[in-house]
Amino acid sequence: MRTSETNKSHPTGKRKPTKMHGFELLAQGAEARLYRGTYLGRSTLVKERFLKKYRHPHLDVQLTKDRIKNEARAIVRAKAAGVPTPTLYLIDFDRRCIFMEYIKNSTSLKAFIDENISEKQNIGHLVNLVGEAVGLLVAKLHSKNIIHGDLTTSNILTKNASTNVNVVDLLLIDFGLARTESTVEDKAVDLYVLERSLLSAHSEVSGLFSVILSTYRKYCKQKDKQEVINKYKEVQARGRKRLMIG
Amino acid sequence: MSEYTMKLDDTTEKHLTLLLFADVENARDVKTKLINGELRCCVLKASLIVDPFQVVVAANKAALKEMHSRLTTKTVFTEILFDLSLSKNITQSLIKFGIDDAERNILVAVIHSLDDKKSIVQKVVSSIKGQQVSIDKLKDYTDLKLVRKTYKIEDTELTVSNLVDSLVSRISTKDFASY
Numbered sequence: 001m002r003t004s005e006t007n008k009s010h011p012t013g014k015r016k017p018t019k020m021h022g023f024e025l026l027a028q029g030a031e032a033r034l035y036r037g038t039y040l041g042r043s044t045l046v047k048e049r050f051l052k053k054y055r056h057p058h059l060d061v062q063l064t065k066d067r068i069k070n071e072a073r074a075i076v077r078a079k080a081a082g083v084p085t086p087t088l089y090l091i092d093f094d095r096r097c098i099f100m101e102y103i104k105n106s107t108s109l110k111a112f113i114d115e116n117i118s119e120k121q122n123i124g125h126l127v128n129l130v131g132e133a134v135g136l137l138v139a140k141l142h143s144k145n146i147i148h149g150d151l152t153t154s155n156i157l158t159k160n161a162s163t164n165v166n167v168v169d170l171l172l173i174d175f176g177l178a179r180t181e182s183t184v185e186d187k188a189v190d191l192y193v194l195e196r197s198l199l200s201a202h203s204e205v206s207g208l209f210s211v212i213l214s215t216y217r218k219y220c221k222q223k224d225k226q227e228v229i230n231k232y233k234e235v236q237a238r239g240r241k242r243l244m245i246g
Numbered sequence: 247m248s249e250y251t252m253k254l255d256d257t258t259e260k261h262l263t264l265l266l267f268a269d270v271e272n273a274r275d276v277k278t279k280l281i282n283g284e285l286r287c288c289v290l291k292a293s294l295i296v297d298p299f300q301v302v303v304a305a306n307k308a309a310l311k312e313m314h315s316r317l318t319t320k321t322v323f324t325e326i327l328f329d330l331s332l333s334k335n336i337t338q339s340l341i342k343f344g345i346d347d348a349e350r351n352i353l354v355a356v357i358h359s360l361d362d363k364k365s366i367v368q369k370v371v372s373s374i375k376g377q378q379v380s381i382d383k384l385k386d387y388t389d390l391k392l393v394r395k396t397y398k399i400e401d402t403e404l405t406v407s408n409l410v411d412s413l414v415s416r417i418s419t420k421d422f423a424s425y
Contacts, residue, residue, distance in 0.1 A: 021256060040302050041252055073423040076415045080425060082402035087411040088418040089303060090255075094314065101411070 020046060031067075031176060036102055040089060045102040047071075048095070065093050067176065072098055074146055074178035081144040083137055084171040103171060105160050109134075110153035110201055112161050118204050131208050133168045135215025138194070141172075142228070143221040147186045149177030152197035184224055188231035189240055191216070196240075248380040249367070250298045254357070258309040263363060264298050265354045266384055270376030273349040280323075285373055287366070288323035290330070290343055292351040292387040294396060296410055301355050303414040304329040309357055326355055332397060332420050342396065351387045352376070398425045 023037035023046060035046040049064045068091060075085045087101040113130065117123045134156065141148060148155070159169040179186065195209050202208065217229060250264040270276070279285040288305075295301060308325035311317050319325045319336055331339035345352050354374070356366050371378065390409075393399075399412055407415075416425070 040254070040299070040306060042299075069422045072419045076419050076423055077425075079407050079412060079415060080400070080403050082406050084406040087407070088415040090306060090310075091418050091421075092310070 039099050043102040043104060044089060045100050047098045064096050068093065068098060071175045071178060074175040074180055077146050077180050078141060078172060081146060082140050086173060103157055106157040107161060108154050109156040109158055112158045113153060113202050113205060127208055128211055129168055131211025132215045133170050135212040136219050137170055137172060139216045139219035142187045145182045147179045147182045147190050149179060150174060151190055151194040153201055184227050184231050187228045188235045191232045192235045192240060248378060250381040252302050254306045254309050258313050259359060260309045260357050261360060262302055262305045263356045263358065263367060264301060264381055265370060266292060266379045266381050267374050267376040268351050268379045270350055270352050270374055272375040273345050274347040276374060277345060279373060287370055288326040288355040289345050290353040290355060291345055291349060292353045293389040294343055294393055295353050295384060296388050296393055296413060298381060299410055300413050303417050305355055305357060322357055329417060332416060
């Protein structure tokens with residue numbers, strides 16, 4: 001469910017025949033399937049939040065509808081905030097699908113880092129470049145009170161990426177866990193999730209998160225930015241979940 | 247090819263054809279014919295349309311709602327006007343995107359099945375006293391300032407997205423998102 005390029009393993013064995021005529025199954029996660037095809041003359045990615053048979057049907061319909069709304073809303077809000085996101089073509093509650101732009105010529109930031117930064121020499125400039133771009137992205141989101149909820153390098157795409165550039169074009173995807181209203185705590189946790197994902201996915205690239213954080217600090221327009229940073233340190237000390245004492 | 251045709255969602259089995267007319271002299275008559283059902287199409291102010299795709303996304307949505315008998319307005323054609331608008335007020339949407347009596351430049355949207363395109367297009371062309379212009383010229387009639395105001399699009403957004411993509415993303419989500 002992460003990106004269009006880095007597929008998780010295809011469902012093997014009992015793979016259901018696709019009901020999307022002319023669409024090819026790209027990936028499947030716990031919540032949704034991704035298909036690729038042409039829709040309204042454009043290259044399109046379909047995210048289908050499939051039926052969960054273990055849920056009561058009414059509950060399942062309502063939950064799915066709410067989550068699709070949430071995701072689509074966050075994508076347009078992020079776009080309005082100046083964060084590149086896929087274009088939305090159709091939100092279809094009957095088919096439980098979001099039809100959106102398929103991003104051509106893109107790789108996940110994870111693949112980009114693995115290929116160009118990890119275990120390479122003289123990468124300081126590239127680390128700065130990537131860190132600044134990511135920090136700016138998150139700052140723009142948080143300035144408009146949008147929480148992505150799952151900030152990882154697999155959910156950030158790089159477009160037309162190469163190593164000898166001075167700008168990295170980033171695009172944010174998978175707003176499945178996003179929220180469009182937020183507290184200081186939410187923002188701090190969003191940053192913390194990103195830090196943890198960098199630690200686990202790119203442990204060999206040191207210094208990336210500190211560039212992200214200092215850029216974030218620089219570009220965040222909100223008044224409570226110092227509060228967010230303080231909260232972030234608090235979250236870092238205790239972990240993502242709140243202490244429930246007393 | 248002066249007109250534009252796009253296949254809508256497979257399940258609707260419909261197509262959308264767009265025709266652009268300039269210097270129209272009988273907008274008032276056209277409007278009367280639309281209201282009394284003589285002319286079965288959707289007539290738009292060309293000034294509010296940036297690209298055919300903007301209408302495609304709205305018409306696709308309208309055609310799907312018609313198929314599921316879930317139209318908010320009376321016909322699939324008024325539904326296109328309603329879906330193009332970000333407002334949830336039907337009257338305001340129809341006034342905003344529909345034509346005025348003195349409208350000069352108009353865009354006609356026809357929803358049809360594969361085989362009845364010719365007869366419908368012919369009827370439209372014969373009802374409109376104006377000059378048919380190639381759809382490629384649509385941009386010449388767009389009022390970009392008005393479009394951006396109508397869809398509330400700020401400069402920051404256009405640094406990362408082209409205008410059409412921003413418009414269609416809003417049109418797709420108007421039922422539950424606000425700006």
